[in-house]
Each structure stands twice: as C-alpha cells, then as structure tokens.
Amino acid sequence: MDWTAQSPPTTAETVEAPLALPEWPVDDPRHSGVLLRRFRDADAGMAVELSRDSYVPTTGTLPAHASHEEALAWVERQRQRHCEGTGFSFAIADAGTSRCLGQIGLWTRELNNGRAQAGYAVIPRERGRRIAARALQALLHFAWTIPELHRVELYIEPWNTASVRSADHAGFQREGLLRSHQEIAGVRRDMLLYAAIGNRPV
Template sequence: MFGSALFRRDYPALEGAKVFLRMPAAEDYAAWAELREESRAFLTPWEPVWSHDELSRRAYRQRLRQYQIAYEQGHAVSFFLFCKDEGNLLGGITLSNIRRGAAQTATIGYWMGERYAGKGAMFDALQCVIPYAFDTLRLHRLEAACIPSNQRSVRLLEKAGFQREGLLRSYLCINGSWQDHYLYARIVGDTPIGR
C-alpha cells in the first residue's frame, strides 16, 4: 500500500524534459473541464461513453475522491500532465489495476487534449512513469491496451518499448460498443526507452 490514515506519504510528482506530472487536485477542475470539452470529439472514439454530467464539478470531485482512495489503497496512481514551461494542463496518465503478489503488474492508461496530441508530451510522460513504476513501485510488468485503429497510441507504445503480445477480443466497451484491443507489455529490464 502507498499510505493509510496513520501513515501517509506525500503524493508523487514526476518531472520530464517537457512535462511535470502530479496527482489531480481540486484547483485543476476548470482547466480539466475546458480541455476535456474542447477535445470531446477527439477523445470519444477511444473512451467509454461519457456520463451526462461527465464534466460537472460534482463528478470531478467524485473522481478526485476515487483517485485518492485508489492511491491510498495501493490500487492506482493517477497523474495530470502539465507543460513544464507554460504550466497548462495537457492530459492525464494512470497506473491502474496494480496487482501485487505473484503478478507485480499494473495497467497504463492515458489521454491527451487534442491541441497537444502528437507533440511528444505523452512520450515524455511515459519516460517518467515507467521508471516510477519499476523503481519506486517495484513492479515487474506494465501492460497497456489500445484499439488497433488507434495508430497514434500504437506508435507511442512501440516507441516507448512496449511489445505487442496479442489481440484481446471484445476487451473493453468503448464509445458504446465492445472493441478488440492490442495488448502491449513492458517488463522490468527491457531495453531502456530511446535505445
């Protein structure tokens, strides 16, 4: 576990060449809601159906509570990505489904605001999150799944050293329908990113 009511570590913050990552906070609501709303059409094909109040302040507060509980129970770590230079919110990345015991694994998921996509920020974020997962959390394996037609995500994962392990049929309900996904994985000790 990452913490408890009696012993609580500081929430993690990571820094890359282009981005700064930290856990989401209440004061991020306006920037988050604006970025998600303006990127809705861009994100919709790759995400579960948004609820009717997806971008409401109340839904955001619930999301923050879920992030905090998952972190404190050792199940997930959620980050927002910010531009190091301007400080604006770019997107988010999460280590979820953290499994201990014999597995020592987690799943990586991410999203990026449309206007920031394709500029290297998510790759920079992965360069921060992967060592954090292996060195700090002491995980052995990271998994990521993406829809085969999401070529941006396929390129990102492969550039970050993830290897395609197979096709997961009808894996997740995305945009209202069950979608096949490629399964990618990266194991501790795999060739470092950028080599």
C-alpha cells in the same frame, strides 16, 4: 488520438492478500519537459476540455460535456485513487509552468503478480507533441522504483494509431491482439496489448 482505455482488467488469477500500495512518490516523476503530479482543483478546466472529446468519457468516469462541478468531482476521484488502493492517478503537466495537459494512471490491482496497467488521456489541443509518450516514460521511471513491479501493460484499440505511436516512442512492445477484450460504450472491442518490462536481474 492520445488516449488508452482507463479501466484496468480484473483477474481471478490469485487469491493472495493484495500487496500494500507503495507510497506516493516524494519527487514528481518527469521526463523531457513533462512532469506527473498530484491533481489540483485548478485542473478542472483541463477535465472540462477532455470531457468534450467524443471518446474519452466512454473509457472512464469523466462525464461527457462535464460541467465545472462535474469536472471538480472527477478531479477529486483522481486524488482518491491512491487512498482507495487502486493505483496512482497523475496529472500530466508542463514541467515549466505546471499547466495540466492530461491524465495518466498506473493501476496496481495485479501487483501481487508483478504487473500493472497504464492508461492516459491528453487534451485535444496538446496532441501531436509526444506528450503522452513523454508522460509514459516518466511513469515508467516511477514504476521501476516499485520492487514488486516487473511489467506495465497498455491496452489500445487497433484504430488508435496515435496512441500506438505513443506506446512505441515510450519503449513499449506490441505483444498481440486481444479479440473482444472489453466493453466500451456498450460494444465489445478488440485491444492491442503492449507491454514494457523492467530491466532487473531475474
């Protein structure tokens, strides 16, 4: 299933003032027929479909079986992520039609330490076409334009083999198993840690 946990972990590693969040990209990041763009009100239908998945609503703020109004409120929350300084929440869209296929985020709370976390979800009827992998590649193209960023992490539950394949196809490397790493739906869950490293001189 093409999704990952959406809520990035917090850290007490640094007490430095947070770095300013980079500007929204002028050009929509894209890769192989997929583009990442700002959310629109019309994307609420995608959010309604995503909310019917049994797992996705447990990993973020989208209510299960959302009404159209609840979906619109979720879309607005995605638009506010950049304003709030928590990161970038993109609509995954078909590059030809701009039809919304899911959501992907780059969360930058650890930018002081050169790190960010990614999370994504693709609507069920669009899974199996490597949309998540292509969206991840588009996200990395954008991520590496941020000078302070050197590492993007993914947290994937071990049973989620489709998401593991997406990470592999996008060039992420598995680094280990984090036992009882975070709580989802009231249960402590193990997480596989995947990461991509920016190809920059040290």
